[in-house]
Amino acid sequence: MSTEISGAERWLAAIVESSDDAIIGESLEGVVTSWNRGAEHIFGYSAQEAIGRPIQSLIWPAEEDQKDTALLRRVVRGERIEHFDAVRRHKNGTTVLVSLSMSPIRDSGGRLIGVAKIARDITSRVALEQSLIASSDQVRALTDQEARARAASLANQRFRELIENAPDGILQVDSTGRIILSNRTAETLFGYTSDELLRGRVDDLVPEAHRRGHAEHRANFAKAGVARPMGLGLDLYARRKDGSEFPVEISLSPVKTEAGGVHVTAVIRDVTERKRTEEQVRTLQESYMAELKARQKEAERLNHLKDEFLASVSHELRTPLHTILGFTDLLGEELEGPLNDTQREFVRHIHRDSEHLLGLINDVLDLSRIETGQLRLHAESLSLREAIFEAVSGIKSHAEARSVDIDSDDPGDLHVIADPVRLRQILYNLLSNAVKFTAAGGKVTVKVRRQGAAVRITVADTGIGMSREDQAQIFERFYQVTHKTGGAGLGLAICKQLVEMQGGSISVESELGIGSQFHFELPLT
Ligand code: ADP
Numbered sequence: 001m002s003t004e005i006s007g008a009e010r011w012l013a014a015i016v017e018s019s020d021d022a023i024i025g026e027s028l029e030g031v032v033t034s035w036n037r038g039a040e041h042i043f044g045y046s047a048q049e050a051i052g053r054p055i056q057s058l059i060w061p062a063e064e065d066q067k068d069t070a071l072l073r074r075v076v077r078g079e080r081i082e083h084f085d086a087v088r089r090h091k092n093g094t095t096v097l098v099s100l101s102m103s104p105i106r107d108s109g110g111r112l113i114g115v116a117k118i119a120r121d122i123t124s125r126v127a128l129e130q131s132l133i134a135s136s137d138q139v140r141a142l143t144d145q146e147a148r149a150r151a152a153s154l155a156n157q158r159f160r161e162l163i164e165n166a167p168d169g170i171l172q173v174d175s176t177g178r179i180i181l182s183n184r185t186a187e188t189l190f191g192y193t194s195d196e197l198l199r200g201r202v203d204d205l206v207p208e209a210h211r212r213g214h215a216e217h218r219a220n221f222a223k224a225g226v227a228r229p230m231g232l233g234l235d236l237y238a239r240r241k242d243g244s245e246f247p248v249e250i251s252l253s254p255v256k257t258e259a260g261g262v263h264v265t266a267v268i269r270d271v272t273e274r275k276r277t278e279e280q281v282r283t284l285q286e287s288y289m290a291e292l293k294a295r296q297k298e299a300e301r302l303n304h305l306k307d308e309f310l311a312s313v314s315h316e317l318r319t320p321l322h323t324i325l326g327f328t329d330l331l332g333e334e335l336e337g338p339l340n341d342t343q344r345e346f347v348r349h350i351h352r353d354s355e356h357l358l359g360l361i362n363d364v365l366d367l368s369r370i371e372t373g374q375l376r377l378h379a380e381s382l383s384l385r386e387a388i389f390e391a392v393s394g395i396k397s398h399a400e401a402r403s404v405d406i407d408s409d410d411p412g413d414l415h416v417i418a419d420p421v422r423l424r425q426i427l428y429n430l431l432s433n434a435v436k437f438t439a440a441g442g443k444v445t446v447k448v449r450r451q452g453a454a455v456r457i458t459v460a461d462t463g464i465g466m467s468r469e470d471q472a473q474i475f476e477r478f479y480q481v482t483h484k485t486g487g488a489g490l491g492l493a494i495c496k497q498l499v500e501m502q503g504g505s506i507s508v509e510s511e512l513g514i515g516s517q518f519h520f521e522l523p524l525t
Contacts, residue, residue, distance in 0.1 A: 044091030391427035408446035438463030
């Protein structure tokens with residue numbers, strides 16, 4: 001240092017000396033050239049110890065700081081560096097954190113001759129900052145913890161509310177049968193307050209008659225340790241505080257305790273209302289079934305009466321009709337004297353209509369006898385050729401009168417098992433329908449086809465045919481497509497019954513305006 005110092009320089013030196021910050025002068029080679037009291041205080045070296053020694057060996061940390069060296073280079077180039085944080089070393093070896101500013105020192109000619117450094121000790125500030133950060137982290141951790149605790153307590157509260165308001169009674173029972181948890185519905189169901197329930201035992205809620213076995217059931221359930229409905233298939237009852245009983249449905253589930261024991265949660269549903277409804281439905285069903293049975297019986301009785309009435313009326317009508325037919329025959333033969341044309345016409349009318357009436361009465365009688373099971377068949381082996389021949393001969397004159405051609409296959413010597421009278425009746429019925437519903441010039445054919453152990457007989461015509469809807473109904477009693485043809489709608493119903501009674505079935509294929517085919521099968525001998 002120069003001994004010739006001006007007043008201004010002295011003034012400046014005094015400021016430097018009194019500063020709390022370290023103010024250090026260094027040569028371009030890094031040798032300390034000045035060291036104020038602030039530097040002595042911050043770094044522990046006296047000015048005497050420091051001046052003349054390389055700064056690096058004094059206060060730089062063990063490993064060289066690349067950042068410092070780079071900054072220093074910038075200062076040497078003439079730059080000024082303000083306030084950067086750096087780590088330095090105290091004489092006693094401890095670390096000192098400083099905020100450093102550096103500026104170049106020039107001589108009076110402007111030549112760079114050294115570097116001035118000002119270092120402010122920020123160790124305590126950094127420590128304070130770090131402790132602030134640490135405490136804010138702590139605060140944050142505490143807040144998180146609190147938030148979690150609050151969420152858990154909210155969830156707990158919601159869960160509690162859920163249990164309290166569940167539509168079923170819920171109880172938890174320990175291994176000795178003591179109630180340790182109950183919800184509001186359980187209180188209402190059993191008529192106890194919550195305190196009474198929690199002081200009581202679950203066995204008190206069981207009807208007296210079942211109490212003895214209950215403790216054993218409880219022990220068994222805890223041992224098995226699987227959730228299940230209680231008393232499956234049994235009618236369970238529970239007991240209220242006032243001693244009254246009510247039907248319940250209970251499902252049980254085991255809950256393992258932390259101590260290794262087993263508690264049981266019971267969910268109890270009052271099924272009084274459901275049982276009442278079930279009972280009502282059952283009573284209603286029973287009375288309905290009883291009424292249905294009574295009506296069925298009455299219907300059967302009336303039906304039987306009707307059949308009996310029909311059978312007896314038909315029988316009573318047949319006798320006088322036979323008399324009328326007999327006498328009109330006699331009159332028609334004119335053995336008792338000649339008839340004039342008008343009388344002959346009258347007699348013919350009486351005879352024809354009486355025959356028609358007799359046919360109708362016979363049909364009604366047949367059907368009622370079939371339905372009351374009174375019609376007995378006398379099945380025998382028959383020549384199919386003879387049966388068809390007879391039926392065709394019976395209808396031939398009628399067909400000719402209507403200009404309908406009639407023809408049949410020759411069945412050879414096929415023999416069927418059938419009642420001869422009833423087979424003739426079936427064939428005659430189908431043939432007369434075919435002729436009746438076929439216009440002049442049309443054709444009716446009887447076809448025979450063997451089918452294994454049976455024979456299929458078809459009566460086909462080229463008549464008016466019928467719609468699909470009519471085909472589905474013509475075998476029903478009294479069904480007619482048109483009422484203008486004079487029948488009663490019984491013929492096909494009788495045919496169906498007679499064919500089925502002989503082990504066959506009858507069906508129809510038809511097309512409007514093209515014709516119909518009626519098929520039925522009979523067993524071969
Ligand atoms: P009905 O005595 O009135 O002829 P059926 O039971 O024999 O009674 O026949 C019932 C109805 O079926 C007939 O009224 C007629 O409408 C129809 N039907 C029967 N056979 C034929 C046929 N071959 N062609 C067209 N329609 C027929």
